[in-house]
Amino acid sequence: MKIRTGAAFPTVLTIAAICVGLALAGSLLAQTSNVTTTPVPPKLHASAIQIEVMDPGDLAIPPDFRIAEYEYLVEQVVKTGKFQKVYRSGDKRAEGVADLVVLRTTAESFKKGSEKAREVTTVGGWTSIKLKAQFVDRSGKVVLEREAEGKVRFFGGNLNACYDFAKKVAGFVAESY
Amino acid sequence: MKTLVTKVNSPHPNGRRLEMRLGAGAILVAAALLLLPAAMPVFAQQAAQPAAQASPDTSVECVIGLQHVKHHTHGALTVEGDALHFAAEKTKGDISIASITDVFTGKDSKQVFSGVGGAIVKAGVPYEGGRVLSLFSRATEVLTVEYRDADNGYRGAIFVLPKGQATVIKRQLVAKGAKASIPPEEPGKEEKKP
Numbered sequence: 001m002k003i004r005t006g007a008a009f010p011t012v013l014t015i016a017a018i019c020v021g022l023a024l025a026g027s028l029l030a031q032t033s034n035v036t037t038t039p040v041p042p043k044l045h046a047s048a049i050q051i052e053v054m055d056p057g058d059l060a061i062p063p064d065f066r067i068a069e070y071e072y073l074v075e076q077v078v079k080t081g082k083f084q085k086v087y088r089s090g091d092k093r094a095e096g097v098a099d100l101v102v103l104r105t106t107a108e109s110f111k112k113g114s115e116k117a118r119e120v121t122t123v124g125g126w127t128s129i130k131l132k133a134q135f136v137d138r139s140g141k142v143v144l145e146r147e148a149e150g151k152v153r154f155f156g157g158n159l160n161a162c163y164d165f166a167k168k169v170a171g172f173v174a175e176s177y
Numbered sequence: 178m179k180t181l182v183t184k185v186n187s188p189h190p191n192g193r194r195l196e197m198r199l200g201a202g203a204i205l206v207a208a209a210l211l212l213l214p215a216a217m218p219v220f221a222q223q224a225a226q227p228a229a230q231a232s233p234d235t236s237v238e239c240v241i242g243l244q245h246v247k248h249h250t251h252g253a254l255t256v257e258g259d260a261l262h263f264a265a266e267k268t269k270g271d272i273s274i275a276s277i278t279d280v281f282t283g284k285d286s287k288q289v290f291s292g293v294g295g296a297i298v299k300a301g302v303p304y305e306g307g308r309v310l311s312l313f314s315r316a317t318e319v320l321t322v323e324y325r326d327a328d329n330g331y332r333g334a335i336f337v338l339p340k341g342q343a344t345v346i347k348r349q350l351v352a353k354g355a356k357a358s359i360p361p362e363e364p365g366k367e368e369k370k371p
Contacts, residue, residue, distance in 0.1 A: 053331055063281040063321040064240075067333030071241045088330030119299075119311035155296065159240065159335070 044135070044143055044177050046101040048085040049077060050094045054131065055106045062112070065129065068159040069105070069150075072166035077103070080170050082177040101143065102136045103169075108147070115157055126151060127158040133169050135176075146172045237342075239263055242334030243270035244326075254320075254336055256349040261322065263336070272324050272334065277355040281321040282343040282362075318343035322350075 054061075054069050070089075078086045087094035094100055109130040117125025128151045135144040150165025152158060237254040239246050243263055252265030260271040299307030320336040320343040338346070348361040 062283055063279075063323075064283060064319050064335050067321055067323065067335055068241060070331070071333055071335075088326070088328075088332065090325065091328045091330040093328055116311060116314050120308050 046099050048097045048100045049083045050087040051103045052089045057107050059107045059110050061107055061110050068162040072163045076166040076170035080173045082173055104134045106132045126153050127161045129161045144176050238337040240335040246270040274353050274355045276324045279323040280347050280350055280355055280357045282347050283319045285317050285319050316340040
């Protein structure tokens with residue numbers, strides 16, 4: 001019995017192409033339906049932001065962590081380019097700005113790990129800092145509130161947890177403004 | 178010994194395995210020998226602490242917060258005139274003592290083999306031996322300075338110094354009028370965190 005593989009090849013190719021086409025169409029339809037079901041929140045607007053110093057609450061957060069969190073936060077919010085001006089806490093120039101939004105952060109949990117323990121064990125010594133970030137407008141209304149956790153699990157110094165947190169807050173800014 | 182030599186020289190697979198093991202052992206021994214000089218400064222530093230306290234102008238890492246100075250820049254930190262002065266090879270920054278609102282010191286430790294270079298060295302040691310290198314660390318002190326800029330904006334700078342030097346700098350700053358919520362302690366004593 002002779003098998004005619006040459007003749008069967010175009011048929012197999014056509015069937016495969018139809019299958020791929022159907023799969024793509026299905027995924028596209030599913031994506032469209034997802035987009036329609038979840039409403040996109042309207043973008044917030046403010047020309048300037050003032051970043052306040054972290055409120056440590058009852059937690060004993062070392063001064064270097066508080067400073068690192070603040071400095072990285074300012075740096076990352078500036079990097080988003082969403083605001084014409086980024087003011088620091090207490091900056092006199094922010095007083096006259098009408099559409100100013102104030103970013104307040106409150107510590108919720110903190111665990112200082114150890115770089116040595118992280119590198120030796122790879123399962124211990126994690127550093128984590130969890131904070132609540134609130135964006136408040138001139139009238140005192142909270143326009144955006146999110147929680148973010150900065151972590152260092154494997155490599156790098158403990159202060160990198162603050163950098164991780166700041167990057168996440170900058171992500172909220174980028175998607176909301 | 179005779180059997181060992183014959184096994185190593187023999188083309189038999191077991192002999193080759195043994196040869197590989199001996200090679201790996203030799204690499205480990207070589208790595209350990211290489212590490213010895215790297216570990217020596219750690220012990221030497223601990224022994225030479227009083228000398229370091231007398232001369233605070235050694236290499237200091239500015240982690241973050243000093244205007245016009247990149248993160249993790251190394252340089253010298255001194256109290257000159259009415260300012261805290263940081264000078265690196267290419268850049269320098271000053272904090273006016275009058276603008277300082279608080280100064281803190283804290284103890285920390287830093288890995289001897291850190292950063293990208295350290296990771297490469299650790300990865301190069303076979304049989305997960307790089308973890309042993311992670312045990313080498315040196316004691317450091319962290320100096321945290323809170324201050325206000327020309328527009329009264331809040332700022333903070335973090336410096337990592339060799340052990341004992343942060344307290345010396347803090348004492349000098351407080352003596353020149355810098356505010357500190359916690360008074361500077363004597364060298365060797367850790368100040369209580371707020």
